[in-house]
Amino acid sequence: MRVLVSGAGIAGLSLGLLLERRGVEVVIAERARRLEPLGHYIGLKGNGVRTVERMGLLDACRAREQRLDGVRFHTPSGRLLRENRATRLERELGGVLFFRRADLHAALHEAVAGKVELRLGTEVQALEAGPERVEVRLSDGRSEAFDALIGADGVRSPTRARVFGSGHEVPLGGRYIALTVEVDHGLDPRFVAAYLGRGQMVGLIPIGPRVASPFVYHADGGEQPASRSAADVRDFLLRACGDFGAPVRRTFEAIDASSYVFTDSITMVRPPRIVKGRVALLGDAAACPTFLSGMGSALALQGAYHLARALEEHPGDVPAALLRYEAGIRPIAARYQQSAWKMRGFVLGRSRVRAAVRDAALAWMPDRLFVREAQRFYAAERAASPA
Numbered sequence: 001m002r003v004l005v006s007g008a009g010i011a012g013l014s015l016g017l018l019l020e021r022r023g024v025e026v027v028i029a030e031r032a033r034r035l036e037p038l039g040h041y042i043g044l045k046g047n048g049v050r051t052v053e054r055m056g057l058l059d060a061c062r063a064r065e066q067r068l069d070g071v072r073f074h075t076p077s078g079r080l081l082r083e084n085r086a087t088r089l090e091r092e093l094g095g096v097l098f099f100r101r102a103d104l105h106a107a108l109h110e111a112v113a114g115k116v117e118l119r120l121g122t123e124v125q126a127l128e129a130g131p132e133r134v135e136v137r138l139s140d141g142r143s144e145a146f147d148a149l150i151g152a153d154g155v156r157s158p159t160r161a162r163v164f165g166s167g168h169e170v171p172l173g174g175r176y177i178a179l180t181v182e183v184d185h186g187l188d189p190r191f192v193a194a195y196l197g198r199g200q201m202v203g204l205i206p207i208g209p210r211v212a213s214p215f216v217y218h219a220d221g222g223e224q225p226a227s228r229s230a231a232d233v234r235d236f237l238l239r240a241c242g243d244f245g246a247p248v249r250r251t252f253e254a255i256d257a258s259s260y261v262f263t264d265s266i267t268m269v270r271p272p273r274i275v276k277g278r279v280a281l282l283g284d285a286a287a288c289p290t291f292l293s294g295m296g297s298a299l300a301l302q303g304a305y306h307l308a309r310a311l312e313e314h315p316g317d318v319p320a321a322l323l324r325y326e327a328g329i330r331p332i333a334a335r336y337q338q339s340a341w342k343m344r345g346f347v348l349g350r351s352r353v354r355a356a357v358r359d360a361a362l363a364w365m366p367d368r369l370f371v372r373e374a375q376r377f378y379a380a381e382r383a384a385s386p387a
Helices: 010-021 047-054 058-064 086-093 101-112 158-164 230-240 246-253 296-313 318-348 352-364 367-377 379-383
Strands: 002-006 025-030 041-045 070-074 080-085 096-100 117-120 124-129 134-138 143-146 148-151 169-182 191-196 200-208 211-219 260-269 279-281
Touching: 002 010, 002 143, 010 025, 010 101, 010 296, 041 047, 041 101, 041 296, 047 058, 047 096, 047 296, 058 096, 058 101, 070 086, 080 086, 080 352, 086 096, 086 367, 096 101, 124 148, 124 158, 134 148, 148 158, 158 279, 169 230, 169 318, 191 352, 200 246, 211 246, 211 318, 230 246, 230 260, 260 318, 279 318, 296 318
Parallel strands: 002 025, 002 148, 025 117, 070 191, 148 279
Antiparallel strands: 041 096, 070 080, 124 134, 134 143, 169 211, 169 260, 191 200, 200 211
């Protein structure tokens, strides 16, 4: 069997590794000319942790982990609302790994190096999917035939547009910004400091004594950054978050040309189908749950595992294998997306009353009730079948 994977992100590299171990010839085409060690901070939870363990990558991931004890929630001015310990989340979900997305990506890249053909600076330019094979023309000038094409090419997937049409992106009315900034932040190194405003949330993650990894959720309805440059994003954040306390302002003031900056709209992907014949979508291309779910990397890993297992179980019938994969992953993705819709109101709601109720609930809710609400939010993780 010969499979082309379009995209060398978390989903694409995971699938390449899992298929190669099953004796499948894999080609991964990635339009970027090199894989940069960049990416925001993530908490890989539950089934995501179990999947990297099944892939034999748990030790590699733990070696890269940057451990945190929990999260402290504050008002914009800095008044403490609540402290949550990571140990509770670990007990509920069966494990949590804290590291940069780039660290997970690096562990996967190391695992596939020399085993999977990775073509950088290459993308699919045209394809024709027939009953027996998928004919593909690549940007490197080659025309080749594959038994399956897997689109793991992100939220704005070219594969999805070519095969499944357009109109599957659902904006949630906000913007996500993630950064890595050199700054003398003065934060407690054990905790994420989260600041909740009206239609805004700023999280400050201490990576070291002089490095912070901020993330920002900002509701639509006003100004946006003039561009994605560090200077324009810095100026936007200083204006938009002007009423936040000194730690936030100090961190944003330190953004410069050396800072890692990522910004994008918060967009969910919800196509009616993710399989058509010998073509399938994977990861964000199939069902982006958005940053609000906290499950994007976990979904990418689980999707890759479901897909590799389905192809292993149906080696002589690729279309049937892909349908089996679709049936397994769609319910999991739907639950993750439902969690993101719930979080949308918590983070992006602009109502003064709603923000006051949220803050009061964080401050006064008994621990047992708060844990129950967390259980409901992460019910997708408990209900999802292990990958």
